[in-house]
Amino acid sequence: MTPLPLAVTTSTKTDAATVREARAVAQRWSLPFLSRRSSEGIAPWLGTKVEALLVVGGDGVTLWEPQGSFGFHAGMAHLRRMRLRQGQRDDAFLKVAEIVPGDAVLDCTLGLAQDALVASLAVGPTGRVVGLEKSLPLCIVAAEGLQRYDRGADSCAIEVLHADAHAYLKTLPSKSFDVVFFDPMFAKPKKAQPAFDVLRRFAEHAPLTPEAVEEGRRVARRWVVVKGARHTDDLKKVGIEPAPTSRFSDVIWGRLPALP
Template sequence: MRVPLAVTTSARPREELVTRARASAKAWGVPFFPRRSGEGIADWFDARAEALIVFGHDGVTLWDKEGHHGFHAGMAHLRRMRLAAGEGDTFVRVAELRKGDAVLDCTLGLGQDALVASLAVGPTGRVVGVEKNLALYALASAGMKTYAFGPDSCHVEVVHADAHEHLRTLPPRSFDVVFFDPMFARPGKAQPGFDVLRRFADHAPLTPETLEEGRRVARRWVVVKGARYTDDLRKLGLQPEPGSHFSDVVWGRVGPSEGSP
């Protein structure tokens, strides 16, 4: 019987790698499949698992029948470099992120914006990323554990949960910024890894009810990323913030709920 997700290792793994992979599989509640020396995994997708988290000597990779994507900073690395050099970042500007802030990323995905936020809020801040899909959660949580954040960043905490349900468990005004990047249909070619994200991410639209839960939890802003040339933000009652006319991405924000403690 084929399982939705399993864990394995690269070929010829060291014992330490096997131990770490087994422990992660147990923590995530998925099977661990030992891999024999020289054994490929291509046939496993027909018989054993729909997707695999592969622990390798060079990092953690999510595989399925259509391709694979390893955890890495991607464009977030360049954004972090620019931020460290004193240049601007649209997410940081719209959210007005400051040192010591607490940020809740409700749609973590591959963790790009969370990595930028971790540098913007610094070591005294806090960034929590919520991911509903188990495969993406596994990739992000394993990858964040080994990512070199450096002394100027806080670490990113990764939570496996539905964003709406998780928001309902949080006290009012418990995060400075709540962030949503729903899986809108964006035109043009996205950066590498976006195809993997599309296959695994939750495609349900952001609802007004979830937005209101975000407003209850936020102290400063709820920030929503949307697609240009769509009415994604308008449906939520948001107006796009000023930004580059050359970007396919638009940003909206709204303050906390009136009357929140």
């Protein structure tokens, strides 16, 4: 039997509430729900019954595959938000994007929403942040994780859409967002925790194209911002000159103005 590409189940600590929540997650994303006994492990399922599993439990929604697992965690975004709340405006993303309260930001490569979380605080409750994620498993982990994250009344909610960024940009009217942001997966991965290796296997690896950037410039009112890896030509490939940054940073930033 061919394994299902993706399904939803519960954690080992199964109760009626967890089952209801897991079934709701499966329904929201049009995925099959697999019932699981409280003592039943999922290892025998992976690669045989299903290629990957979304496990719903007390810690939220976790994605499992034969090589490991990962779940949503605010991580460094939480620390960056703390600094912003303390009045520190030295966040590299916010500086290059020049995001202000009330702005509308389109994150074309949401991932686990690290930069989107920072943007949601920077734009405040009157602003808007939309995140696009092409990978369905990543999109679900991010969307479900953000639903459970206590962002506070000083941040706007992040709207998560399962969509290809270039195709979605083409559907938008010109000047729809103040800032359009791209953070494509680095072609040369740096050493990271095993969970990031799992994330990377599910992420979209198609390189950012000049055509997508031009669509972003049409949709933007002010800037298209792109993040790249240091010691690569990621930005120059799409016609962007990297901005000066700390020599200790692993990433580089650049931007282009919106089209007239």
